[in-house]
Amino acid sequence: MTQDDVLAEFRDAGALLEGHFILSSGLRSPVFLQKMFIFQDPVRTARLCKALAEKAEAAFGKIDYVVSPAIGGIVPGYETARQLGAKAVFVERENGVFQLRRGFAIPEDARVLMVEDIVTTGLSSRECLASLAEHTRNIVGAACLIDRSGGKADLGVKLVALAQLDIPAYPADSLPPELAALPAVKPGSRSIQGAKA
Ligand SMILES: O=P(O)(O)OC[C@H]1O[C@H](OP(=O)(O)OP(=O)(O)O)[C@H](O)[C@@H]1O
Numbered sequence: 448m449t450q451d452d453v454l455a456e457f458r459d460a461g462a463l464l465e466g467h468f469i470l471s472s473g474l475r476s477p478v479f480l481q482k483m484f485i486f487q488d489p490v491r492t493a494r495l496c497k498a499l500a501e502k503a504e505a506a507f508g509k510i511d512y513v514v515s516p517a518i519g520g521i522v523p524g525y526e527t528a529r530q531l532g533a534k535a536v537f538v539e540r541e542n543g544v545f546q547l548r549r550g551f552a553i554p555e556d557a558r559v560l561m562v563e564d565i566v567t568t569g570l571s572s573r574e575c576l577a578s579l580a581e582h583t584r585n586i587v588g589a590a591c592l593i594d595r596s597g598g599k600a601d602l603g604v605k606l607v608a609l610a611q612l613d614i615p616a617y618p619a620d621s622l623p624p625e626l627a628a629l630p631a632v633k634p635g636s637r638s639i640q641g642a643k644a
């Protein structure tokens with residue numbers, strides 16, 4: 448699947464939104480990739496995650512466990528794991544901090560892949576990876592559907608993306624006038640107070 452194919456899936460799903468968005472990191476952007484418009488369609492999701500699984504397996508070898516950050520990472524994590532023949536678990540925020548809850552445990556020898564939906568600054572991915580430190584030492588890498596940082600996000604492990612885009616994002620106090628003129632919406636699940644730039 449080429450980068451253009453991935454973008455076409457987002458476009459066809461109506462998932463390429465334009466407006467004024469408050470991102471998870473607190474940055475502002477005129478573009479939002481509403482991944483839930485992808486994930487509401489299991490067939491489209493399977494097409495994308497099959498391609499992601501193939502790319503991740505080629506980069507990292509056999510994967511036993513996929514770990515994803517909730518909420519956005521749960522569906523692509525599950526479907527990518529299904530395509531890899533791996534298990535799928537997720538971390539979720541407790542008092543704002545990602546935790547592996549619900550009795551999920553990762554076997555010591557399991558080769559673990561972190562799967563995200565969208566990477567912007569890499570903050571959520573880094574928080575997810577940090578939360579795993581006490582559960583596994585065997586994270587082989589990370590994968591996401593779209594890296595919108597243009598490859599600039601640093602996760603501390605290799606990141607494989609199905610598509611890499613360079614989409615503008617601005618600190619709240621440095622908005623271009625055309626963006627400042629629009630009302631801002633915050634689509635994601637992280638609390639605005641908890642977001643750090
Ligand atoms: O690379 P970053 O700057 O961290 O941005 C990307 C993150 O933002 C979104 O999650 P969000 O916290 O908005 O919540 P969601 O997963 O519930 O959509 C998305 O699912 C990624 O996890």
Ligand SMILES: O=C(O)c1cc(=O)[nH]c(=O)[nH]1
Pocket residue numbers: 469470471472478479480481482519565566567568595635
């Ligand atoms: O940075 C984010 O929070 C973010 C950007 C984006 O395009 N899509 C998304 O779900 N989250």
Ligand SMILES: [Mg+2]
Pocket residue numbers: 516517518519520571
């Ligand atoms: Mg998320």
